[in-house]
Amino acid sequence: AQSVTQLGSHVSVSEGALVLLRCNYSSSVPPYLFWYVQYPNQGLQLLLKYTSAATLVKGINGFEAEFKKSETSFHLTKPSAHMSDAAEYFCAVRGGSNYKLTFGKGTLLTVNP
């Protein structure tokens, strides 16, 4: 079975600072990995996905993530945080089947002025 661990349930940064949200996965097969974002009182939106092409994946709103097989990691970064980035972020891994995703427990990002 696949699983995802997000390190840190809450991350707080200052506006303009680097954002780093950590995700480690476990998978018995080559994984497909995703980051979703959830703004307050909304559903989840796809931020970016890794599907075994380039290891560095660029997403929306200036976010990117790097797949590191040796570290079983898929950390999400953004060079400069903006107030509008405040949200909850979920890492997800494709399960053993072709159609189920397993989500991490989420990391709440707070951006301070």
Add this chain to the structure above:
Amino acid sequence: NAGVTQTPKFRVLKTGQSMTLLCAQDMNHEYMYWYRQDPGMGLRLIHYSVGEGTTAKGEVPDGYNVSRLKKQNFLLGLESAAPSQTSVYFCASAFSGSGANVLTFGAGSRLTVL
């Protein structure tokens, strides 16, 4: 574009009551899912469907039933609600094939069971 629409958005039930959450998508997606979101638990898959007339259990199916009589609709039923089912429920849908895992989510349905 409507995308994925969930109804109702809010509901309060008493223990033992029954209800149905409706999910409708207008994107001709084959796959549909019901998740529940609880603080500190992330999203957990309740049931899913890979096509009209088919359903399967996810991670936390107990106490829930589902039906997919039409491709565009996926219903989640609670036959006898319990306080442990207080949660925010999200429906999602996706195409089959290589795009299968790009889920489009609804806005959520907040259920409180007293």
